[in-house]
Amino acid sequence: MAGPTTDASIQVDATQDAAHQGGNYRFALFALTSLFFMWGFLTCLNDILIPYLKNMFELNYTQAMLVQFCFFGAYFIVSIPAGNLVGKIGYQKGIITGLVIACVGCLLFYPSASFASYNMFLFAFFVLASGITILQVSANPYVSALGPAETASSRLTMTQAFNSLGTTVAPFFGSWLILSTIEHPDSVTELDQAISSLSAVEQASTVQVPYLILAAALFMLAILFLFLKLPLLGKKDTSANLQPISGSAWRFPHLTLGAVGIFVYVGAEVGIGSFLINFLTQDEIGGLTESQAANYIAYYFGGAMVGRFIGALVMQKVKAGKVLAFNAVCACLLVATAMFSAGTTAMWALLLVGLCNSIMFPTIFSLALQDLKQHTSQGSGILCLAIVGGAIVPLLQGMLADSLGIQLAFVLPLICYGFICYYGLIGCDAKRPSTSV
Known part of the structure; x- marks a missing residue:
């Protein structure tokens, strides 16, 4: 990732x-x-x-x-x-x-x-x-x-x-x-x-x-x-007299919002994957054994693999931010369906979120690095650090699962995908600084 x-x-x-x-x-x-x-x-x-x-x-x-x-x-x-x-x-x-x-x-x-x-x-x-x-x-x-x-x-x-x-x-x-x-x-x-x-x-x-x-x-x-x-x-070339880079990547709002986007995306993807087996073994959802449920995780991640190739073709014709927002809206609808339905409907709704995940990480990453010029290296480092969302969001989701139940705990990934939709429509086009420093 x-x-x-x-x-x-x-x-x-x-x-x-x-x-x-x-x-x-x-x-x-x-x-x-x-x-x-x-x-x-x-x-x-x-x-x-x-x-x-x-x-x-x-x-x-x-x-x-x-x-x-x-x-x-x-x-x-x-x-x-x-x-x-x-x-x-x-x-x-x-x-x-x-x-x-x-x-x-x-x-x-x-x-x-x-x-x-x-x-x-x-x-x-x-x-x-x-x-x-x-x-x-x-x-x-x-x-x-x-x-x-x-x-x-x-x-x-x-x-x-x-x-x-x-x-x-x-x-x-x-x-x-x-x-x-x-x-x-x-x-x-x-x-x-x-x-x-x-x-x-x-x-x-x-x-x-x-x-x-x-x-x-x-x-x-x-x-x-x-x-x-x-x-x-x-x-690294330590012998060359490299000119120091003035300014900071943090001055670019689309990068800062992109870091939040990476944080919530990785958190949502990992959170859903972490709870999938427990979710599918619920009697009111799939009633599967753990070994059977484990095989279904392949559909979640396999969807991401297939969607990556489809998304790459679509983004040749459609603006990347719009594709990101569309996928995020679909993910929101699927997660909401999984939360408030039961049986195979809830099961397959959650598994299909993997298809929506496919293009999110590379798209957010590339949109956040646009126009950074000499600050690209620092921006890339900031975005990589934001992967820590995979540590924080699932832990918070676990707390919600203990208090509200595993099904309602998916409200946290739902909120995460909501922010990604915002980033695709508005955040990625946030006004750049007037100067390139």
């Missing part, structure tokens, strides 16, 4: 640049694409683990949402240090570092499950997300650099599509290896009883095996990138 980053002081060796512009880096791009798939996959697995951990530790919704709070809180805490680190060691070493840290995060799930400690699980989520943050800071601009500048957008679109593919495939993996191993009941109540009857060893192995597999995959990717011969890009 993180957008591209730019920095005027990034050093690109002219000889290497000419070489990689004309060279064949298909295998390198394929390897980078696997990174986008992996972090989409790992992020989506949170939605599978939340109901499992909620049952295992007998948590309320607020406590269960601490998973997303720790995971997306890492984006806010680690983004700036990650940018500084990558500026010193370059994109390739940044990717290797991110993969190793993410691997360590996956390995931490083993002792967390062995000791049956929720606090250890939360720490593991934070470490895992820290590695993913470094990956995003490194991989997004690296994809842009590996080829001609005029085709950078198409390369990023392709890799982002594989990120969506990861979020689509992950629910089936989680349902098969995590939820299905504990589940043979006919109701949610029987499922809770089945989980509580498992021994500590059985509960631990259910989580340990999938994350050991993922740790091995991340480690192999790290080894692959260690030996790949790629352009040495991404280091």
Whole structure:
């Protein structure tokens, strides 16, 4: 979900640049694409683990949402240090570092499950997300650099599509290896009883095996990138006498409103995804078991993948702000339907919100960066920090679910999409400063 980053002081060796512009880096791009798939996959697995951990530790919704709070809180805490680190060691070493840290995060799930400690699980989520943050800071601009500048957008679109593919495939993996191993009941109540009857060893192995597999995959990717011969890009040029940039990106109201838009969008998307399984297992909604409900998450994220390609075509003919507002209005109507109806109507209404989500992040990101000129780098950093909405909004939604019930708690994403509609219609065209400082 993180957008591209730019920095005027990034050093690109002219000889290497000419070489990689004309060279064949298909295998390198394929390897980078696997990174986008992996972090989409790992992020989506949170939605599978939340109901499992909620049952295992007998948590309320607020406590269960601490998973997303720790995971997306890492984006806010680690983004700036990650940018500084990558500026010193370059994109390739940044990717290797991110993969190793993410691997360590996956390995931490083993002792967390062995000791049956929720606090250890939360720490593991934070470490895992820290590695993913470094990956995003490194991989997004690296994809842009590996080829001609005029085709950078198409390369990023392709890799982002594989990120969506990861979020689509992950629910089936989680349902098969995590939820299905504990589940043979006919109701949610029987499922809770089945989980509580498992021994500590059985509960631990259910989580340990999938994350050991993922740790091995991340480690192999790290080894692959260690030996790949790629352009040495991404280091900041500290030798050049760069002119200081006066003024601040904060002076641009469309950027400030765009940061709020990123905050509420990520919060709404993560909040809905986090509650989907619990929502679909409600007797008055779908009456599904958790393993069955997990498979339906693929429709939510799969819709986002399909909608991204449709939206890209539509925005060639229609103004991006109008498309954003249209999608936000549709999302509001669907969320309201899910709140005040029941059965398959409510179930499919909420799942279809994923289709509306498709173009929101990249569209808000690009609209917010318009006309920033020399402040583009700072603006990009501000927007990336706003991803912390994925930590705050689901936690607040959990509090609402504990007090109002899970269905009415979707009023918070409803408000979020309402703001996105405003941004698409009005906020993105907010008057720019009279001067370019």
